[in-house]
Amino acid sequence: MRVTFASEAAPGHSNEDFIASTPDALVLLDGAGTPVDSESGCVHGVAWYARSLGSTLLAGMTQGTGTLTEILAEGIKAVASLHDFICDLDHPGSPSATVIMLRRTAGVLDFLVLADSVLVLDVIGEAEPMVVCDKRETKVGTPYRAAMDALDTGSSAHATAHRRYVETLRDHRNRDGGFWIAAVDPLTAEQALTGTVRADQVRAVALFSDGASRLVDRFHLATWRQALGILDESGPDELIRQVREAEHADPAGSRWPRGKTHDDATAAYCLLSGEDFSVRRSEPGAE
Numbered sequence: 001m002r003v004t005f006a007s008e009a010a011p012g013h014s015n016e017d018f019i020a021s022t023p024d025a026l027v028l029l030d031g032a033g034t035p036v037d038s039e040s041g042c043v044h045g046v047a048w049y050a051r052s053l054g055s056t057l058l059a060g061m062t063q064g065t066g067t068l069t070e071i072l073a074e075g076i077k078a079v080a081s082l083h084d085f086i087c088d089l090d091h092p093g094s095p096s097a098t099v100i101m102l103r104r105t106a107g108v109l110d111f112l113v114l115a116d117s118v119l120v121l122d123v124i125g126e127a128e129p130m131v132v133c134d135k136r137e138t139k140v141g142t143p144y145r146a147a148m149d150a151l152d153t154g155s156s157a158h159a160t161a162h163r164r165y166v167e168t169l170r171d172h173r174n175r176d177g178g179f180w181i182a183a184v185d186p187l188t189a190e191q192a193l194t195g196t197v198r199a200d201q202v203r204a205v206a207l208f209s210d211g212a213s214r215l216v217d218r219f220h221l222a223t224w225r226q227a228l229g230i231l232d233e234s235g236p237d238e239l240i241r242q243v244r245e246a247e248h249a250d251p252a253g254s255r256w257p258r259g260k261t262h263d264d265a266t267a268a269y270c271l272l273s274g275e276d277f278s279v280r281r282s283e284p285g286a287e
């Protein structure tokens, strides 16, 4: 695969998204933010969690042969063991992250999607791309959004409403009837959406954290097909630039109500069709 990606923190914040890749494996995580003044029980923080789990998953995908679900379960367990002796992992606000995993082995592509990051497959011969996203958090959250969405984003009243919204959603996290996200319990991995497609049937794959997918699924300024076009022609940087441009045009969220004016934004594009784009390996002294 030829992989390009970009990741940009919300201005003034540290990036809680994580993206990493080899020529055959890719992970994207979006750490679920702990709002200011909110407790989490963890001294490390959300960015640490996303980086630790992401790098563990990439290692698991490149070293092991297990299913992506198994690798995710093992990864959640391994990261919990890195801080369970110092942090309160029973806290309902302990750090969590969405997960996308993509792996190419022996002519097939395996994918896994947990929570609201978006995977888009450009399947050869299909007019519309295939979009894989777990909408359970959106569904659970919708009835609680009204109070927050009625206020100007960036105001202190909105910040308070956003904190309340996040804390309310915690009661629905990782339980039946709620939504599922990587945090402490390895069994969460079994809730992920997974699939396998033949690699030669796919032209390209795109991955987005919700801070980047909002160009399509919140702002409706592009279709998924058009987003693939932007990635193909101009790259992930340009897609994120268009997200920021829209956000700056609506700083108070009056046109597009949202939890944060800006969010960490990550987009990746993997091109598969045609030749083998794998990195060519050179050996010292082999010339």
Ligand SMILES: [Zn+2]
Residues within 6 Å of the ligand: 041, 042, 043, 044, 045, 083, 086, 087
């Ligand atoms: Zn911790």
